[in-house]
Amino acid sequence: MRLLSLSLVAFVWSMSTAAAENTFVVRPSFQDVPLTAFTRPRAVVRLIAEEKGRFNSVDVDVGDTIGEAQRFGCLDTVYVDLSIEANRARQKRLRRADLDYFTRQVKRFRNLVERSTTAQSSLDDLERQRVGTRAGLTEAEVEARKLKERKRRHCIEASKGWQVTERRVDPGQWVNAGDPLGRVADFSVLLAPFALSYPEYQVLIAYTGPLSVRLVDEGIDVEATPIHLNPDFDEATRKISVDLALDKGVPNKRGGLRVKLVLRLPDASGAVLVPVAAVQERYEQHWVTGTDKVERAVVYLGEIEQDGQRWARVVSPQLKAGDRVIVP
Structure with a gap:
């Protein structure tokens, strides 16, 4: 009796294993979209x-x-040098001659006014001239800084x-x-400008790891970083502008290098992948069978090789990624 129970368990397990082996989860189909751009410098002045x-x-x-x-x-710089020399001479005259003279005169006339031997208006006039001389000296100093800046330029x-x-x-x-x-131009970092559709843009920004592009003319793959993600779009092409920065691994940093970017997008036809053996052909019509034992008509688009296996690309409004089909 115990042997019978064990045999029954083994039979049920083998049947369930076989059933598991004979069903398959439908996979989405993707297509590789190649895009090409040409390098340019990071900045141009x-x-x-x-x-x-x-x-x-x-x-x-x-x-x-x-x-x-x-x-x-x-x-x-001959003429600006002459202007600088003239400015220095003017500052020297204002500082050592005029300003010193009026300062001494103001001091002397202040003493005379205190002794009431001269009019207050004479002292006021000298004070005004001393203030004007100091303002002229300040203007000359500002002019000197302007001339120095002009010479630098x-x-x-x-x-x-x-x-x-x-x-x-x-x-x-x-x-x-x-x-x-x-x-x-700054060629320390190269930029590759791409114009992407919105689906392509979504796939690009969804990358979490290093993004790899190919330098076609050099025959090598290098890492790239998306920068300058333009929030606007080009009305003529109706595309989104995105720049990829190429920093490391580029042997010859210059403009005009061809950069190839491959984005894997969902198949535009809506196709899905099923094992080749899951597709049955009768009377020039192709069918796949779901786990509910219902046959579904599909449009057969051909075969591809992926992950070391052969897959059939099929399209059907009754079949989507995630469904299960039976493989006879």
Whole structure:
């Protein structure tokens, strides 16, 4: 009797195992969408002349890297140097001649007024002139700071490590304030601009781990970080602008490198995956059988290989991911 019970349990277990082995949970089907962009520098700055003058030197050319001096080139400073010298002479005159003189005169006339030997108006006039001289000295000091700043702006500066992408001036060339001189760019980090549809955008921001892209021309894969997620969209393309930052692993940081991004999206056709053996064909119609023993007509879209197995891509309004089908 006990042997019979054990045999019955073993039979039930084997049947349930077989049933489990003969059913399958329908899987969603995905399609890989390749997107391509070209690298560009993280930042680009236009260099503009802030003063007019003749270029005395241009220290870099296209392709050069800005060095420790952080200098693109310098204008001739002869006239601003002369203005600085004239300002120094004016300050010296105001401080050592006029201001000292009026200070001594005010002190002397104050004593005379106290002894009632001169009029109060004479003292007031000297005091007014001393105050005016002090104000003139302050104006000269402010003018000196302006001249110093103007001289500094005669040299066009750029950030250290940036590269020159455009040069529009040569030594000896005259420029006016506001004229464009060139461009410098920061290639320490590359940006790959993509235009994504909203479903593609949702898939991208859902990534939790490192995002991998392929540098097609270099033949290598590198990590990328999504930045500059534009909340607006381009009305012409009706896409969302997203920049991917490529920092590490890029051997040749420059613009124009092809970047391939592959996003795995749900199959647009609504297809799902079932084992090939679960699809039966009769009279040019394909069927799958659910666990309720009801056959469902499906549209057969072909086979794919995934995870080392063959799967059939099928579409049916009666079949969705998560349903269970029987594999004969």
